[in-house]
Amino acid sequence: MSDFDALLKARGVTENLGANITAGVFNRAGRHAAFALGDGNLCLSDGHGWSRMKAHVGAILALAADSTPNGFLSGGDDGKFQRIAIDGSPTEIAGFGMKWVENIASFAHPKSGLLACTVGKFVHLFQADGRKLRSLTHPSTVSGIAFDAKGKRIAAAHYNGASLWFTASTSETPRVFEWKGSHLGIAIHPLGEAIVTAMQENALHGWTLPEGKHMRMSGYPSKTESFGFTKSGKYLATGGADAIVLWPFFGGGPMGKPPLELGMSDGAFIKRIACHPEFEVVAAGFDDGSVIVADIMKDKILPVCGPGRGTITALAWNASGSHLALGTEGGFAALVDFSKQS
Amino acid sequence: MPDLIPVTILTGYLGAGKTTLLNRILTEQHGKKYAVIINEFGELGVDNDLVVDSDEEVFEMNNGCICCTVRGDLIRIIGGLMKRTQKFDGIIVETTGLANPAPVAQTFFVDEDVKAKTRLDAIVTVVDAKHLQARLADSPEAADQIAFADVIVLNKLDLVTPEELAAIEVLIRNINRYAEIHHATRGNVDVTKLLGLNAFDLGRVLESVPDFLEEDSHTHNEHLNSISLALDAPLDPEKFNAWIGHILQSQGQNILRTKGILSYKNEDRRFAFQAVHMIADGDFVAPWKASDKRTSRIVFIGRDLNRPQLRRGFESCAA
Secondary structure (H helix, E strand, O other): OHHHOOOOOOOOEEEEEEEEEEEEEEEEOOOEEEEEEEEEEEEEEEOEEEEEEOOOOOOEEEEEEOOOOOOOOEEEEEOOOEOOOOOOOEEEEEOOOOOOOOEEEOOOOOOOEEEEEEEEOEEEEEOOOOOOEEEEOOOOOOOOOEEEEOOEEEEEEEEEEEEEOOOOOOOOEEEEEEEEEEEEEEOOOOOOOOEEEEOOOOOEEEOOOOOOOEEEOOOOOOOOOOOOEOOOOOEEEOOOOOEEEEEEEEOOOOOOOOOEEEOOOOOEEEEEEOOOOOOOEEEEEEEOOOEEEEEEEOOOEEEEEEEOOOOOOEEEEEOOEEEEEEOOOOOEEEEEEEOOOO | OOOEEEEEEEOOOOOHHHHHHHHHHHHOOOOEEEEEOOOOOOOOOOOOOOEEOOOOEEEEEOOOOOEEEEHHHHHHHHHHHHOOOOOOOEEEEEEEOOOOOOOHHHHHHHHHHHHHEHHHHHHHHHHEEOOOHHHHHHOOHHHHHHHHHEEEEHHHHHHHHHHHHHHHHHHHHHHHHHHEEEOOOOOOOOOHHHHOOOHHHHHHHHHHOHHHHHOOOOOOOOOOEEEEEEEEEOOHHHHHHHHHHHHHHHOOOOOOEEEEEEEEEOOEEEEEEEEEEEEEEEEEEEEEEOOOOOOOOEEEEEEEEHHEEEEEEEHOOOO
């Protein structure tokens, strides 16, 4: 076998989960990871054992850390939005019948934590205890949501642009950022300086905050399914190409500045991106199953696992950045320990 | 090639009997599992199948192609369905009665993720035999739906006389000569005649084009018309691509559908070509049999088609 698996072998815990993995995250405490499966099961692991429970009737479409330290949030094509406790027991937060729960986000705060899910044209906003706050209506189906770093605003991507809502306001009208086309995922700059969406046309679009100036980031050979800002907000790390494409959000960028490209593969495309919570470090998962970690400042690439286990569909750091969770379409899951070892 | 899940698009004007037909498909004991994407949630029998409720959300692609509209909701739903571990034998997409079939068909050409997992099997249009004439007179969508069809279910036959039926078939043939027509009352058509046809593979359809229909009958519906061209000489792929590219770029708004089975020079496989408006796709399919006459055939369905000009162009693609 190749050396590409050296790190996985030395520091990884692996498991075949038996069904395609649709998402993977750590809880906020960072001790447990959850993997969502296409058969409706959710698998939890603390790096030692694995447990499994039936969370949804159909596929699990969305998964996120709960706003509380230990739980998870899941949404499915059975129309359920629920909280999963660390022992695997589910509690339904809301049910939407035939409609799918496609995106989930949460914001952690000791007093004013928030939960959100998207169902069709609506973003439903809840308090951390699951009590419904309000429903935000959009002109077309919402395909991505994100809270800002302070939980004050939530952004939603949809046709012809994005909407930015104040979470504490009761206003029925968001600030709308327009750009023609179908906007898919969305991210907010950690310092609140920009909103970025991925588009149907193999490009990203952004707006500066508060001005709303347009930013267009194009040149991708495939759709950018996954992207995020690095810890400092200096770079927007994006998938959709055969290398990690990093757009500079400083010194006047990204407009008129070429992006950095790190971790060029041999023809595989990046499907998942996970920015490290502490450092300017990005993990990238490819459609051939390989995973790398790139240190932007040192311009160094560390292979985590090699190709051959299916397209990477789940990739996430825990809150301290000591562990990376990865999962594939083929049902292969791993937790890799990056902490200092004596 | 991975196993691509066949997708059937079910169209038909309001009241033509789409829901009745869909119910029949879903309740018949065919032992298959279908996902059905619908817009108006009616009284559907959903025992073994998954029904997904959706809004028809059309958007324009920013690709410089003015008629490239796509159903974003379908891209999302198909992505979601593909996350399921349990796979489907097919997907049926029902459109609303007033819908133009182009955006739904174009979705299957444009989106790479959708193309990687599914293939457009056929466009099935349900037609109300009793009211077709009135619909063609008052709504262009009705004619477009017939023009797009690979298969037409001529429904409500119990409400028309044999003479009326004959007249209706002429109306349909004037718009689309190449669709298969199945007669039905309350949607009683064998499911195997509607699903899993590989109609976009086209070979069978085009080979069965009856030549006697080639005479123009000149009773056009807003000049909506279909023509077929045949060429015995093998084609030069580069010449063909240049020609068809130009035709679709310049006339794609008027050309609703193009389908072809082509014989390329020095190539034993048949090339299947298809387009919806300006969006084209093509691939090599099964080889010609030794007994086949290697005739390239191409069909255009659209408005204001200039047959002599198209014929000259097609003939100029000979190698």
